[in-house]
Amino acid sequence: MAAKKSKKTARSVSARKKAETASLVVETSVQMPKKSSRKTLYWLILVGALLGLGYYFKSIFVAATVNGEPIARLSVIQEVEKQGGRQILDTLVNERLIMQEARAQGINVTQADTDAEISLIEEQVQAQGQTLDEILTLQGMTREDLNKQMKIQVIVKKLMEDKVSISDDEVVAYMEENKDYLPEASDEAQLKEQVREQLTQQKMSEQFQTLLTDLKEKASVNYFVKY
Structure with a gap:
């Protein structure tokens, strides 16, 4: 069992x-x-x-379509590079050198600095009966583009301001040499100030070109694309 x-x-x-x-x-x-x-x-x-x-995000890859056939954005970029690639690249290199020199000298540009310069431009444009946006549109620019340009200009101005000075004798000499071309002004002091500003801008431009040439000679710039 x-x-x-x-x-x-x-x-x-x-x-x-x-x-x-x-x-x-x-x-x-x-x-x-x-x-x-x-x-x-x-x-x-x-x-x-x-x-x-x-x-x-199709615009990242395709610039346009023609009867359904796409034109690649890369093709547009290649054509633009052929036409002005070297000039654009040189501009970007110059901007980078300027930014690096500003950092080396401890120069800081705030948005308020940039806005102040843009406001001056806007006042001048409005005095001529136009608006800043109209001018930018004609030049194919945006306010963001202008802001970037003005930031560089303010940096250049700060880099150069201690290196440029215009004496009263230089102002008087310029006014005497160009008296036939200067506008008539009831306020001579105001005219002198305008002349001083003009001479300052000219000297700053000359000094800046000298500085930029020096920065390029000292910098290590490697080009990986030839135009």
Whole structure:
């Protein structure tokens, strides 16, 4: 009797193990499609997101389309580089040298400094019956472009202001030599101030060119693109 019970028990345990194994196989076979479908869903979402980003940022890669045919933005950049790449690159190199020299001399330009210069330009433009935005549009510029240019100009001015001075004798001599070309002014002091400012700008320009030449000679500038 004990032997029969042992055999029955062994058969029962074996049957349970087979049933559990079969159940596990069934569960696994049922779960596999779920993982596969999730992976497919993830890929669909990823592809959709990439397509959406591609459409949203299409201007990064495509400059225009002609009857459905795209003109790559890279093609435009290559043509622009052919026409004025060297000049643009030289300008950027000069700007970088100026910024580095300003840092070396501890010169800091705030947004308030730049805004003050832009306000002066705006007043001059308005006095001529125009607006600054109109002038910028004609020149193909934005206020952001102007702000960047004025920042460089303010830096140059601060770099040069201690190196340039105009004496009263220089002002008088200039006025005497150019009296036929100077405008008539009821206020001679104001005219002298205008002449002084003009001479200051001329000297600053000359001194700046000298400084820039010196910076270029001392700098290590490596060109990786030839135009």
